[in-house]
Amino acid sequence: MSALRPNWQALAALVATLYSLTALPFTAGMSAPYSLAVAAILIAGACLSMLRLPSGVEALVLMVASFAAAALLIAGLAEATGTATAGYFASLTAAWLLAWRLVTVLSGDGRSKGQGFGLVSITVPVLFGIWVLILWECIVRGAGIPFVLLPPPSAIGVRIGNSLPILAADFRQTVLKAVLFGYVVGSLSGFLVAILADRFRFFANGLLPIGNMVSALPMIGIAPIMVIWFGFDWQSKAAVVVVMTFFPMLVNTLAGLAASGDMERDLMRTYGASHWQVLMKLRLQAAMPFIFNALKINSTLALIGAIVAEFFGTPVVGMGFRISTEVGRMNLDMVWAEIALAAVVGSLFYGALALLERTVTFWHPSYRR
Amino acid sequence: MPETVISAQNLDLTFETNDGPVHALKDITLDIAEGEFISLIGPSGCGKTTLLRVIADLEQPTGGTMSVNGMTPEQARLARAYGYVFQQAALLPWRTIEKNVGLPLEVMGLDAATRSERVRSNLELVNLAGFEKKFPWQLSGGMQQRASIARALAVEPAMLLMDEPFGALDEIVRDHLNEQLLKLWAKTKKTVVFVTHSIPEAVFLSTRIVVMSPRPGRIHEIIDCDLGPDRPLDIRETPEFLKIAHQVREGLKAGHSYDE
Structure with missing residues (x-):
């Protein structure tokens, strides 16, 4: 039995992250080392998650990697709205793919037929909702979409x-x-x-x-x-x-x-x-x-x-x-x-x-x- | 001589349908004495269920007279003179077995203590003690039908009207319930009118077998079935049993039941 367990989400995340390295830095507000740190987190997360780990550990690795990368990517947009490069969106895609992998692991790797029970049945939709908000925030602010067309969720939250x-x-x-x-x-x-x-x-x-x-x-x-x-x-x-x-x-x-x-x-x-x-x-x-x-x-x-x-x-x-x-x-x-x-x-x-x-x-x- | 409890004189019933009138019952004359076990047998469309429904006042005849316990069927129904068992158990899924058996007693307005006592004793009678709190869909088909028999008995009627009660069950369960029904009948001495299309079932259970024939539904022949009160399941291999079964089959044949 091999120590590796490849899956397409992690592999695609690796590819996306490697591609993002061609367009450094990610935004006007992110220095090159800062951008590299994001890429390092994503690569580490993707590689670790492909090891044959217990599913609890794998979920933890994926959760930490995807959310840490997302947090850094959001923080990198401060004072830099609309300056995101292709590398920014590639690493955002990679973080999202790791989150996808996380949801798959939590739902039993798609193999168990039974309904999710207890904590999992709540966690999956909550994760899904959070990632909709993260993508919304990053895309709207990263691409500089006008406020009148679609305000970012953070602005709506502040308004609320x-x-x-x-x-x-x-x-x-x-x-x-x-x-x-x-x-x-x-x-x-x-x-x-x-x-x-x-x-x-x-x-x-x-x-x-x-x-x-x-x-x-x-x-x-x-x-x-x-x-x-x-x-x-x-x-x-x-x-x-x-x-x-x-x-x-x-x-x-x-x-x-x-x-x-x-x-x-x-x-x-x-x-x-x-x-x-x-x-x-x-x-x-x-x-x-x-x-x-x-x-x-x-x-x-x-x-x-x-x-x-x-x-x-x-x-x-x-x-x-x-x-x-x-x-x-x-x-x-x-x-x-x-x-x-x-x-x-x-x-x-x-x-x-x-x-x-x-x-x-x-x-x-x-x-x- | 026991008293006559159900008496039909020259009964006629015609249904008006979109395809024109259907003659469901024609000139039915039948007296049923107290304590008898009568089977109505015949092919589908011979009116055996309709006859049972007329006794129960679920259909009104268009001619002739019907009396139940010396009353009109409607009076008898309102006096709860009979318990009716349908082809399906027809238990209400939102009620537990206990509450289902108690349903007619609630309609009658009995107090809670009487209700629970009758529910308990009748569930015991059909060997369902211990299943009081289950819901119908948690029970097998045979158990559901037994619960529906307990429900009919809970009213404490003098007669039981049963419309192919075991028709939807497999043969093994059916044999078992036939045996239990015989014991129940011997114990309670109720008059039973039993609709079936199974010859062995009719011969095994009845004191008299009413052979009916179709188009229009009428009585072809009434056959005495005197096998005595004690009938183990293997009585069905005895010559006496086979002779009566043969007689019933001949009656069905002569009544054109096997015609295409």
Whole structure:
């Protein structure tokens, strides 16, 4: 058995690093020895990782090499924006390849078929996210991409840190008032109307076409009307969210109530069960996967609805208001800060629902263990 | 003479379908006495399941009369006169075995103490003690079907209506459950109406076998099956057993069950 275990990521990283030596120094802010230090770290990391090491040690070597190189490469951009040479990008590529190798090692070298468990299942996506940010930062600043086109994540981070009170006020206005209220009212009324429409069939026959039509209306048509009806404050945005979330919940709940099997319904009939008993003990339970689908769809719809509705008149606070005004003032870092906030809020909202879904519909074939 | 509990007089049932009317049952007259084990046998489309569903008030006849325990089928259903076992176990996946067996008792509005006592005793009866907290999908098909029988028995009905309950199971499991069902029947003295398309199963279990024939579904012949109460599995190799099985097969043949 050979002491070497070559792999294509480390080999490619070696090639990229060797190439980078042809274009020293990497940036105007990096001296030649500084650039050589980066290359040395990358070469050492790539070579060490190809030795037959225990996977824990290999992961540690790769982690240290890739992140040390990345840190030095980012630091080398200080006062030197837009001066990166081909060598800079080659060594950045090498660092990224080592990080790729790291993720491969952590996920069991692609050989184990089982799902990653525990720490690994969190580490891999986190590493992935961090490297997206590193590449974004280095490419944008290294190549000197104009701030208006795409600000580097560091600038967005600084902006978020400096604007916490504004972001908090926008969050309160848009998420805690408009989104939450509209989401709860829209989803709940969609659910209750579905229960009624299921009990009284004529209700469904009359209502579904109208609901269909309302849901087909463009939001940018509804939003100004809601502002006229309910005023400039969050109530009109909540109304838009209600309109947007009502119908997905109605349709999904109706489909879910039809999801229980004939045999199960016959069974309840042989027990002489009443309509409400069948509903509570059988049909609503069977409808839960559908209802959670609607809740998840609605969580993103509600956020989009509330933000866009603020483009049509609002008090001087709110995430949508901030985005539309800061775009006009070319403060793109603030726009990106709001986008980051919306992304985090949306992901947490969705994640919480997915977690709840797992506990409620544990019996569904897709979750069974 | 035991009392008649199920009585069908000149029963007719026609389904209106898009392809025109389908004559599912024609002129069915059948009396079932208390404590009997009746098998309905015939090819698919002969109306045996439909007849069982009429007894259970899951279908309404279009002609003739049906009485169950001296009541209309609807009254009998609302009085929980029977327990129904389907082709599949139809256990609710979000309920444990214990809660599944307790489901009809919850619908009936019994208190928790009575419920848990009945659940316990009926799970014991079908040899499922110790599986109370399992979910249905953690059990084998045979165990699921036994749980569904326990669920039907928990209502404490005087009769059991069984619609090919072991049809989806393999033969080894089926033999075993047939044996258990016989013991259960001997112990509880319930009236059983059992739909099957297996001749050995019908002969092994029944006191009388109703041979039905298709298009339109009607009773061709009723065969007595007097093998006595004690029936070990190897009774199926005895001449008496084979003679009755032969008689059933002849009946099915004469009823055009084997026609193309």
